[in-house]
Amino acid sequence: MAYPFSEIEPKWQAYWLQKKTFATDTTQTDKPKYYVLSMYPYPSGQGLHIGHPESYTAVDILARYKRHKGFEVLNPMGWDAFGLPAEQYAMKTNVHPRATTKENIDNFRRQLQAIGFSIDWDREVDTADPNYYKWTQWIFLQMYNAWFDTRAEKGRHIDELIAELQEKGTTDLPKPDNYRGPAWKFDGEGWKNMPTLEKQTFLANFRLVYEDEIPVNWCAELGTVLANEEVDEWVEKGYTVERRPTRQWMMRITAYADRLQSGHSTLDWPVSTIDMQTNWIGKSFGAEITFKTETGDDLRVFTTRPDTIFGATSMTIAPEHKLVEKLTTDEQRQQLEAYCNEAALKSELDRQTETEKTGVFTGSYAINPANGKRIPIWVADYVLISYGTGAIMAVPGQDERDWEFAEKFELPIIRTVQPPDDFEGKAYTGDGLAINSDFLNGLSIADAKEKMIEWVEAEGIGTAKVNYKLRDWLFSRQRYWGEPIPLARYENGIIEPIDVAELPVELPELEEFKPSGSTESPLALAEEWLNVEHPEYGPGRRETNTMPQWAGSCWYYIRYLDPDNSERLIDSEIEKRWLPVDFYIGGSEHAVTHLLYSRFWHQVLHDLGHLSCPEPFTRLLHQGMILGENSQKMSKSRGNVINSDDVIAEFGADALRMFEMFMGPLEMDKPWSSKGIEGIRRFLNRAWQMVVGDEKKPVVIEDREMTPEEERILHRTIKKVAEDIEGIRFNTAISALMIFVNEFLNVETKPKKAIEGFALLISPFAPHFAEEIWNRIGHEETIIYQLWPEYDPQKTQVDEIEIVLQVNSKIKDRITVPAGSTPDELEKIALENEMVKGLVDGKRVRKIVAVPDRLVNVIAT
RNA sequence: GCAGGAGUGGCGGAAUUGGCAGACGCGCUGGACUCAAAAUCCAGUGGGGCUUAAACCCCGUGUGGGUUCGACUCCCACCUCCUGCACCA
Numbered sequence: 001m002a003y004p005f006s007e008i009e010p011k012w013q014a015y016w017l018q019k020k021t022f023a024t025d026t027t028q029t030d031k032p033k034y035y036v037l038s039m040y041p042y043p044s045g046q047g048l049h050i051g052h053p054e055s056y057t058a059v060d061i062l063a064r065y066k067r068h069k070g071f072e073v074l075n076p077m078g079w080d081a082f083g084l085p086a087e088q089y090a091m092k093t094n095v096h097p098r099a100t101t102k103e104n105i106d107n108f109r110r111q112l113q114a115i116g117f118s119i120d121w122d123r124e125v126d127t128a129d130p131n132y133y134k135w136t137q138w139i140f141l142q143m144y145n146a147w148f149d150t151r152a153e154k155g156r157h158i159d160e161l162i163a164e165l166q167e168k169g170t171t172d173l174p175k176p177d178n179y180r181g182p183a184w185k186f187d188g189e190g191w192k193n194m195p196t197l198e199k200q201t202f203l204a205n206f207r208l209v210y211e212d213e214i215p216v217n218w219c220a221e222l223g224t225v226l227a228n229e230e231v232d233e234w235v236e237k238g239y240t241v242e243r244r245p246t247r248q249w250m251m252r253i254t255a256y257a258d259r260l261q262s263g264h265s266t267l268d269w270p271v272s273t274i275d276m277q278t279n280w281i282g283k284s285f286g287a288e289i290t291f292k293t294e295t296g297d298d299l300r301v302f303t304t305r306p307d308t309i310f311g312a313t314s315m316t317i318a319p320e321h322k323l324v325e326k327l328t329t330d331e332q333r334q335q336l337e338a339y340c341n342e343a344a345l346k347s348e349l350d351r352q353t354e355t356e357k358t359g360v361f362t363g364s365y366a367i368n369p370a371n372g373k374r375i376p377i378w379v380a381d382y383v384l385i386s387y388g389t390g391a392i393m394a395v396p397g398q399d400e401r402d403w404e405f406a407e408k409f410e411l412p413i414i415r416t417v418q419p420p421d422d423f424e425g426k427a428y429t430g431d432g433l434a435i436n437s438d439f440l441n442g443l444s445i446a447d448a449k450e451k452m453i454e455w456v457e458a459e460g461i462g463t464a465k466v467n468y469k470l471r472d473w474l475f476s477r478q479r480y481w482g483e484p485i486p487l488a489r490y491e492n493g494i495i496e497p498i499d500v501a502e503l504p505v506e507l508p509e510l511e512e513f514k515p516s517g518s519t520e521s522p523l524a525l526a527e528e529w530l531n532v533e534h535p536e537y538g539p540g541r542r543e544t545n546t547m548p549q550w551a552g553s554c555w556y557y558i559r560y561l562d563p564d565n566s567e568r569l570i571d572s573e574i575e576k577r578w579l580p581v582d583f584y585i586g587g588s589e590h591a592v593t594h595l596l597y598s599r600f601w602h603q604v605l606h607d608l609g610h611l612s613c614p615e616p617f618t619r620l621l622h623q624g625m626i627l628g629e630n631s632q633k634m635s636k637s638r639g640n641v642i643n644s645d646d647v648i649a650e651f652g653a654d655a656l657r658m659f660e661m662f663m664g665p666l667e668m669d670k671p672w673s674s675k676g677i678e679g680i681r682r683f684l685n686r687a688w689q690m691v692v693g694d695e696k697k698p699v700v701i702e703d704r705e706m707t708p709e710e711e712r713i714l715h716r717t718i719k720k721v722a723e724d725i726e727g728i729r730f731n732t733a734i735s736a737l738m739i740f741v742n743e744f745l746n747v748e749t750k751p752k753k754a755i756e757g758f759a760l761l762i763s764p765f766a767p768h769f770a771e772e773i774w775n776r777i778g779h780e781e782t783i784i785y786q787l788w789p790e791y792d793p794q795k796t797q798v799d800e801i802e803i804v805l806q807v808n809s810k811i812k813d814r815i816t817v818p819a820g821s822t823p824d825e826l827e828k829i830a831l832e833n834e835m836v837k838g839l840v841d842g843k844r845v846r847k848i849v850a851v852p853d854r855l856v857n858v859i860a861t
Numbered sequence: 862g863c864a865g866g867a868g869u870g871g872c873g874g875a876a877u878u879g880g881c882a883g884a885c886g887c888g889c890u891g892g893a894c895u896c897a898a899a900a901u902c903c904a905g906u907g908g909g910g911c912u913u914a915a916a917c918c919c920c921g922u923g924u925g926g927g928u929u930c931g932a933c934u935c936c937c938a939c940c941u942c943c944u945g946c947a948c949c950a
Contacts, residue, residue, distance in 0.1 A: 002900090272865045276945060279864060284949075303950060316950090357948085380948095387949045394950090400862090401948050469949050588944075662886070664874055668867085669943080676873065679886045685901090732875070735885035742885095804881045809931050811881065849930055854880050859930050 001694035003684045005652030009768040013116055021784055022118045024074040026561055026574045033578055034071040036063050037557055037617075039586025039594070040125075042080045042549075043104035045089075048111040048644040050660070050672060051634060055585045055623040057657045058666050058730065060117045062583055064764040065725045067118075068788035074578065075118055076560035078125035079105050080553055087481040090513035097481040097513070101128060111644055115653045116767050118784070123563045127552030128481070132559060134504035135569055136551050137486040140209065141497045143604055144487070147206035148255035150174055155255075155607035161206055165191040176205050197493050208252045208604065209475070211495075215344075216474070218244040223515020223522070224478040243345065246519055249476040249485060249545060253600050257281050257468040260599055268619040270667075273591045280592045282469025287453050288389065289462035291315060291366040293377065297323055299366055302388030302467055305398060306456065307448035309370045310437040311416035312393035313406065315377045316359065319343040320385035327377055329363025336360045336379060343381045357382055357405045368393075369461050370452075371438065380405060388467055396427060403427035417445065473597065475548060478521040480513055482546030488532045490540035498542075505542070520544045553594055554601040557581050557616060569610055581617045585666075588622035595620070621728060624669040626660065631671040642672060654766035655680045661730035661765065683738055684769060687762070690745045691755055691773045701777065703752040711795050713743045714754045718791035721761045730765070737762055752777065757789045805830055806857040807839045823850035830856035 016022060026033075038059040041052060056077075063075035079101075086097035086104075105126065112119070125132055145158045151174065164173065169187035181201040182194065194202070204210045216225040219234055219241045225248070226234060231241050253260075261281050264274045286304035293299050299315060317324060319340040328336050339360045359380030368375050382401055383392055396406035397415040403426045406413050416437045419428040434440040439455075440448040456462030476485065484505045486498040498505055508529035516524040523544040524530065532540045561578050562570040586594075595617070602616040627633060628640030635641065647656045659677040664670045693699035706714065717740045724733035740758060744750065756777060763770030763783050774783040798819055803826070805813040813835040817826065827850050830836055836858055843860040850856045 270865090272945085275865055279946060282946095282949060286950085301950080305950080355948095382948045382950095384949065392950050399950065401950075404948090467949080469946095591945075662873090668874095670873070673873070673887070675887055682901095683886080689901095731873095732885080735875075738885055802881085806880090806931080814881075847930060849880090851880055855931090857880085857930055 001688065001692065003652070003654075003681075003688035003769060005654060005684075005768065008772045009114075009116060009653050012768045012771045013113055015771075015782075016116075016118070016784075017113070017121070019782070020120075020122070021782055022075065022120045023122060024120045025072060026074070026578055028072060029577070031070055031072040033074070034063075034066040034583075035074045035557075035561075035578055035581045036066070036583045037076065037560075037581045037585070039584075039590065040078045040080050040553070040556060041108060042083050042085075043101060043108045044085060045100070045104055046636070046641075047104075047107050049634060050642045050644050050647060050656070051626040053112075053115050053644055053656065054626055054660050054666075055587070056112065056115070056117055057660055058621075058623060058728070059583070059585050060119075060657075060767075061661070061725060061730060061764040063118050064767060064784070065722075065788070067784055068760060068763070068786060070787060073118075074123075074560065075120065076123045076125075077112065077117070077119045077121070078123075078556055078560065079108070079127065080549065080556075081105065081126050081128035082482045082552060083549055084479070084481070087479055087513065090481070091515075094512060098128065114648055115644065115657060118767070123560050125556050125559045125563055127483075127556065130504040130506050131566070133483040133552065135559065136483050136547065136555070137498075137503050137505060138500065138569065139555060139601060139605065140483075140547070140551070141486060141500065141503075142608055142610070143251065143601075144207055144209040144497055146208045146604060146608060147203075148208065148252065150255075153259065155208065155604045157608065158203060158207060161203070179205050181205055200494060208255065210250055210252065211247055212250050212472075213245050213247050214250075214474070215243045215245045216248060217241050218246065218519065221515075223517075225474075225476075244519075248474055249543075251473040251475045251600075253473045253597075254468060254470050256600050256603055257283065257470045258466075259603055260470075260596065263599065263603070263615050266615060267617070269617075270588075270620065270622060273588065273595070273620065273622070276591045277596055280470060280596065282467075284467050284469075286465055286467065287449075287456060287462050288465040289369065289393070289456050291369060291393065293323075293327060293364055293366045294374075295326055295364055297326055299323065299377070299391055300389045301391045301393045302465060303393060303395075304467075305395065305445075305449070306452040306462075307434060307437070307440060307443075307445055308395040308398045308416045309368065309393065309452060310440070311395045311397040311414040312368050312370075312375065313373075313396065313412040313414060314375050314394045315366050315391065316380045316383045316394050316402075316405065317362075317377065317391040318383040318385035319379055319381050321379070321390045323391075324362070324379055327362040327364040332361060332363040336362065339379060346381075357401070357408050359405060359409065361409075369456070369459065376411070378405075378409070386471060387469065398427055398429055400427040400429065416440075473600075475551075476545035477548050478516075478519060478544075479546050480507065480510065480522040482548070483551055484523065485543040485545050485547060487543040488534070488540045489543065490534050490537035492537050494534075494537050496534065496537070496540075516544075521546060550594060550597045554598040555605075557584075557598075558611070569605075572612075575610075576612050579611060580613045580615055582619060584617040584620045585623055586620075587625075591622070621667060623666050624664075626663075627669055627671040629672050629674065634672075647677070651677050651681050652684075652768075654769050655684055658684070658734060658765050662734045664731055666728055666730060683741065684766065686745055687737075687741050687758075687769070688773075690741050690750070691758070692776060700749045701752050701755055702749045704749065706751045706754060708795075710744075710747070710751060710754060712798065713740060714757050715791040715793075715795040717761060718757060718789050719793075719796055722788065722791075725764065734765060737765070759783060760786060760789055801853050803853065804855040805833055805836055806855055807836055808859055809857055812836065812839060819853060821852060823852060826850040826852065826856045830858055 036059045038055045059075060063073045066073045081101050086100045089100055090097045146155045147158055147161050149156050167188050169190050170185055175184055182198045217231050219226055219239050221239050226241060235241055261283055284304050286302060287306040288300055288302050291299045324340060359378045362377045362379055364377045365374045366377050394402040394405060396403040396413040398417055414436050416434055417428055417432040418435045419432060431445060434443045434448045440451060443451060453464045484507060486503060486505045487495055488498060489495050508526035510522060510526060513522060516522050521544045530541050532542055534540055558570055561574050565571060598616055602611060605611045606614050628638060630640055632638055632640060655677060659680040662680060691699060717736050720736040721733045759770050759774045771783050800816050801819045802814050802816050804811050805815060813833060817829060827848050840858060840860045845858060845860045847859040
């Protein structure tokens with residue numbers, strides 16, 4: 001008889017839900033805790049396809065296994081519920097995104113429950129629920145009211161900065177890069193006498209949330225800015241996207257660049273992910289050096305190669321550099337203005353894909369401080385305003401880009417590192433000794449760098465400097481369906497956070513979900529909601545920007561632990577005991593976005609004393625993609641999407657779960673195979689046959705002694721399955737279960753111990769099946785909290801083992817020897833073997849290699 | 862260009878510390894059951910040579926070298942594919 005999944009699976013699903021079998025008690029302290037997490041889904045209208053359950057199943061296996069191992073396990077699920085598709089749909093149909101989203105969530109939940117995941121459904125979070133986003137907004141305000149103290153390498157409350165300013169002004173305070181505001185130097189009195197608005201401007205240089213005017217990808221039809229990676233998609237769909245400078249809220253993630261970098265060493269993450277984050281953060285060491293110009297302005301550059309300064313034959317500045325205007329001579333002005341305008345209109349993408357170097361001479365000159373030479377200043381868009389100082393010293397001899405530029409515009413080239421004799425390339429970026437460099441000559445690159453930095457510091461024209469590729473995080477979106485940013489701006493220019501007591505700032509109801517017509521979000525149309533009144537500052541307006549979709553997912557793993565707490569972010573006892581997440585599984589597409597942003601928030605909350613551990617996710621793994629049957633990515637347009645409901649209807653949830661895990665290593669991409677899942681169905685049917693049998697021939701299970709062979713199979717399977725689960729090798733764990741069934745299927749009467757063991761071993765993979773057979777063996781209690789069987793290493797051993805006999809490394813015979821025979825014994829046995837004797841006869845035995853339980857290799861010539 | 866990962870039968874994949882390559886599954890072939898088919902069960906299944914058959918021999922883990930008694934595994938060079946970043950000075 002086949003495994004009757006369509007009766008059994010819904011039965012146990014209902015049982016688990018009703019009995020709250022998977023409820024987690026976060027307050028108990030008897031058991032060790034284990035927190036597993038999978039990246040929660042965006043509840044799209046398409047529902048679950050077979051790609052979704054892959055990571056959920058992997059996490060579920062770990063959760064169920066750890067319960068059997070005596071852990072208190074948390075395995076939660078929730079919804080990344082804000083998002084553009086629901087809002088796009090609202091714009092077309094005027095159906096409220098909340099309605100669409102709720103419907104989708106209900107469908108997702110039903111589909112997930114039909115797969116039998118061991119989730120504590122009482123902890124579900126929904127990022128678009130005001131009870132949830134109240135705390136997203138609360139965290140936002142924490143960050144708004146925080147600054148990074150570079151002296152302590154730590155985030156602190158802004159009040160601590162204000163206290164310092166009141167006492168001694170900026171006396172001990174390091175000046176931030178790109179400081180904008182009132183004159184930097186003042187004492188405590190100076191602060192006290194400063195007008196409120198100026199204080200606000202001053203503090204904005206420090207806050208982890210600040211406003212900036214930056215060029216963004218603006219799409220008028222959508223009425224929103226788009227992230228760089230979103231631009232292509234919408235342009236393809238026929239929308240126009242233009243670059244436009246707009247005031248945006250930013251998060252100062254760059255302040256945490258170093259902490260985000262150094263935190264990696266404590267994480268058990270895939271190296272590739274850590275590498276990606278490392279590249280993204282892009283820490284580099286070098287120097288900032290000031291070049292004097294003939295117009296009297298100082299031009300500051302960042303370079304990682306201060307050792308090459310004697311080869312700096314020109315300077316290049318970005319078109320957006322603030323000195324462009326001043327450095328431009330009248331003869332060059334027309335040409336330069338045209339060039340800068342053109343550069344401003346070009347998207348970042350266009351600028352990147354252009355291969356040919358372009359640029360225009362400003363007409364001005366700077367002085368190379370190392371050798372006093374007069375060098376021309378150019379403007380070129382290969383220099384990026386957003387990295388370093390937006391200006392470089394061009395050293396064509398040692399930099400490929402500068403070489404290309406110098407070649408095209410016929411600028412002089414001086415090598416300052418001696419290339420090897422056979423070097424035929426252009427710019428030489430390899431190792432070598434310094435040449436043409438005065439007092440650096442003969443030094444290695446590293447020594448020359450060090451000496452040059454000492455020199456510029458002594459001359460007072462530069463300092464050693466660390467730079468990062470990481471940029472601050474553009475945090476505002478001009479959308480309706482997102483968390484409102486809880487700030488208000490008053491007519492006197494003062495910006496104030498909304499009082500914490502008034503959180504959440506809920507989304508207003510709108511008549512229509514159309515763009516506002518300006519660069520503001522549709523919230524600008526909700527007049528009643530929009531206008532606020534301050535007792536001191538008078539009338540004002542709420543911030544109309546909303547947060548990006550990342551915001552809610554930056555901290556959802558915290559909310560799961562204390563989902564109903566309306567008093568505080570999380571109970572501190574629960575937080576201390578349950579964070580960090582022990583095991584996190586999700587797609588590698590979030591390697592630098594979600595995973596970097598949530599680490600950032602977590603570190604800030606840690607610094608401010610709200611969380612006790614420094615990192616959120618101890619161990620991380622990325623599941624591979626499940627491809628369509630044609631080995632292509634599943635997508636509607638390719639028509640190869642397979643819905644999980646259909647698979648469950650035909651094969652059952654246990655088969656779906658098992659097959660997804662059996663297809664190959666979790667982290668690998670693998671194509672779906674409708675034939676393949678039939679193999680799993682066959683296996684489950686055989687397993688059912690092994691334990692239950694059919695009406696004609698019901699299986700007899702006896703509480704009898706096992707034969708040594710049966711014991712060996714059972715103990716080996718226990719060992720293999722446990723080791724494979726711990727090592728996340730679910731495919732080979734399942735193959736061990738298959739071998740078990742192949743061995744036991746035709747045994748006359750089944751030993752009860754073996755069948756009970758099998759039920760436990762298969763329970764993380766095929767939980768409905770396991771519950772049912774556990775029950776049929778005669779247990780009243782659920783299998784979920786039964787302890788995992790222990791194996792006896794002795795019982796996994798065989799007495800006799802087949803080994804290979806090699807002569808001159810070629811296999812010549814196989815013989816059976818007592819297990820654990822020593823090399824000496826093996827050697828003796830081998831030399832007495834007829835086959836070996838015959839082959840060695842007349843030759844000299846030079847060497848014998850004997851590996852216990854494996855082989856003997858006789859080398860004879 | 863830079864960084865990371867992967868190349869093993871017809872297919873998905875397995876192989877502990879360098880020690881019997883191809884576990885397990887799919888597919889295929891043959892057989893049993895059946896009027897027949899499906900399902901199920903049993904046997905076989907890397908390629909080639911030789912043979913009535915068995916035995917036996919040769920080749921084989923992307924390519925070319927190397928280390929070793931022995932290499933899918935370690936080292937060097939290269940090729941192909943995937944993923945991410947990309948004028949970051």
